[in-house]
Amino acid sequence: MRPGMRLGEALATCPELELVEQDPATAEQAWEEILRRLEDAGFAVESVEPGTVFFDSKGVERLYGGLEPALKRALRAVGTAWDARVGAAERRFAALAAANVARPGQALIVSDDRSRSFLAPLPLTLLPLERARYAELEELGIRTIGQLAGLPGGAVSERLGPDGRRAWSLAGGHSTVAEDGRVQPRRPAVALHETLEFPEAVGNELTLRRGLAVLLDRLLARPERAGRPPRKVAVWARLVGGASWRRTVTLREPTADPARLRAALSSKLAELPAPALKLRLEFSQLAEHTGEQLELVAAEGEVLQGRLREGLRQVRAAVGAGGVSTVVEVAPWSRIPEARALLVPRDD
Amino acid sequence: MVTHPGSARVARAARRLNARRLNTPSPALVEAHAGGLPSRVNRQEVAVVREEWRVVDRWWTEEPVTRRYFDVVLESGENAVVYYDGDSGSWFTQRA
Numbered sequence: 001m002r003p004g005m006r007l008g009e010a011l012a013t014c015p016e017l018e019l020v021e022q023d024p025a026t027a028e029q030a031w032e033e034i035l036r037r038l039e040d041a042g043f044a045v046e047s048v049e050p051g052t053v054f055f056d057s058k059g060v061e062r063l064y065g066g067l068e069p070a071l072k073r074a075l076r077a078v079g080t081a082w083d084a085r086v087g088a089a090e091r092r093f094a095a096l097a098a099a100n101v102a103r104p105g106q107a108l109i110v111s112d113d114r115s116r117s118f119l120a121p122l123p124l125t126l127l128p129l130e131r132a133r134y135a136e137l138e139e140l141g142i143r144t145i146g147q148l149a150g151l152p153g154g155a156v157s158e159r160l161g162p163d164g165r166r167a168w169s170l171a172g173g174h175s176t177v178a179e180d181g182r183v184q185p186r187r188p189a190v191a192l193h194e195t196l197e198f199p200e201a202v203g204n205e206l207t208l209r210r211g212l213a214v215l216l217d218r219l220l221a222r223p224e225r226a227g228r229p230p231r232k233v234a235v236w237a238r239l240v241g242g243a244s245w246r247r248t249v250t251l252r253e254p255t256a257d258p259a260r261l262r263a264a265l266s267s268k269l270a271e272l273p274a275p276a277l278k279l280r281l282e283f284s285q286l287a288e289h290t291g292e293q294l295e296l297v298a299a300e301g302e303v304l305q306g307r308l309r310e311g312l313r314q315v316r317a318a319v320g321a322g323g324v325s326t327v328v329e330v331a332p333w334s335r336i337p338e339a340r341a342l343l344v345p346r347d348d
Numbered sequence: 349m350v351t352h353p354g355s356a357r358v359a360r361a362a363r364r365l366n367a368r369r370l371n372t373p374s375p376a377l378v379e380a381h382a383g384g385l386p387s388r389v390n391r392q393e394v395a396v397v398r399e400e401w402r403v404v405d406r407w408w409t410e411e412p413v414t415r416r417y418f419d420v421v422l423e424s425g426e427n428a429v430v431y432y433d434g435d436s437g438s439w440f441t442q443r444a
Binding site for chain 1: 366367368369370371372373392403405413424425426442443
C-alpha cells in the first residue's frame with residue numbers, strides 16, 4: 001500500500017484490507033489529552049496541528065534540573081503509546097527540524113552556534129514552502145537547506161518571492177524572532193462538556209435539535225462556568241458505522257443566551273453526514289467577563305441607520321456582492337407563490 | 349434564472365434587476381395514496397393533511413399552472429406544504 005493509491009487498486013492488491021473510517025474527533029481528543037498531560041507537567045504549550053507542539057523550556061528547566069531532564073519529562077508526559085520525538089533549539093525552525101530528525105523517544109538538542117551546520121544537510125522539505133517551490137529548487141540543483149542558505153538572499157527573493165526569502169532566512173539562521181515566531185502558549189482549555197446517548201441512531205434533524213437544546217441547558221447550568229459566557233463551542237457526534245463528526249463555532253460575541261446559542265449551533269446539525277448515536281456539546285473556551293455593558297440610551301435615527309449600514313457592509317464583505325437583497329413585491333395578489341416577490345440585490 | 353412557470357413580465361423584470369424569485373419551489377420526495385393524498389414526504393410519514401387546494405392559472409398561456417397543494421403535518425411535528433404539478437407529474441415543496 002502507498003498513500004494516494006486508488007481504493008479499488010488497494011483492495012485488488014490486498015483483499016483482506018480493512019477500511020477504517022476517518023475519526024477526526026477521536027484524533028483531536030487524543031491530541032487534547034496529550035496537551036493536557038504536558039500542561040499538567042508544567043509546559044505552556046502552543047499546538048500547531050495535531051502531532052506538533054511548541055513550548056518554551058526556560059520556565060521549567062529549573063523545576064526539572066536542566067534542559068535535558070525537562071525534555072525527558074515532556075517525552076514521559078506524552079507517553080509511550082506514541083513515538084514522540086523532541087527537538088530543542090534557540091529558534092522554532094531549528095527545534096522543529098531537530099524533532100523531525102530525532103529518533104522516537106529521543107531528545108535532540110541543537111545549540112545556537114551549531115544550528116547552521118546541523119540544518120545544512122537536511123532536506124528542503126522541512127522548510128515551509130509550497131510543493132511547487134521544492135520542485136523548482138530541485139530543478140536548479142538545490143536539494144538541501146545548506147545549499148539554499150548559501151545563495152544570495154536578494155537572488156532568492158527575486159526568484160521565489162517573500163515566501164522564498166523567509167525560507168532562506170530560516171535556512172541560514174538569519175531570521176528574526178518575529179519571522180521565526182515566538183512561542184505563544186494557549187490558554188489552558190476548559191473541560192466543560194455534556195453528552196447525550198441515543199437508544200438508536202437518530203437522523204431526524206428535529207430530534208437532534210431537541211437533543212442539542214437539552215445539552216445546552218445542562219451546560220449553561222454547570223456551576224464551573226461561574227457565569228462566564230462561552231466564546232467557542234464544539235458539537236461532536238459519533239455516527240453509525242463508527243465514524244465521528246465535529247464542528248466548532250467561534251461566537252462573534254460571547255453569549256449565554258440559550259436562544260442565540262441554539263441559533264448559532266442548530267444549523268450545523270444539517271451538515272451531519274449520517275445518523276448519530278451520540279451527541280456531545282463542549283464549551284471549548286469561555287469569555288473572561290460575566291456581564292455585558294448595555295447602553296443607557298437606545299440608539300435611534302441616524303445612529304441606528306449608521307449601524308445598520310455598517311452591519312450590511314460587514315455582511316457584504318463576508319459573503320460577497322449579492323449578499324444583501326431587498327424583497328420587492330411584484331404581484332402580491334398572485335395565486336402562484338413564487339410570482340409574488342423578487343429578491344433584488346442591494347449595492348448601496 | 350426562472351425555472352418554474354411564471355409571468356413573462358416578472359421574468360423580464362427579474363433578469364433586468366439581476367434578481368431572484370422569492371419562495372421558488374424545490375423538488376420533494378413524496379409517496380402518495382391512490383387518491384393522490386401524500387403519505388410520506390421526504391422519508392417522513394404524514395401524520396395529518398390539514399388542508400388541500402388547487403391552483404389552476406395561466407391556462408391561456410404557453411406556461412399553464414396546474415397544481416394540487418397539500419398543507420401537511422409530518423410525524424416529527426414539522427409542517428410542510430407540498431404540491432403535485434399536473435403538467436410535469438412531479439412533486440414540489442414550497443411555502444404557500
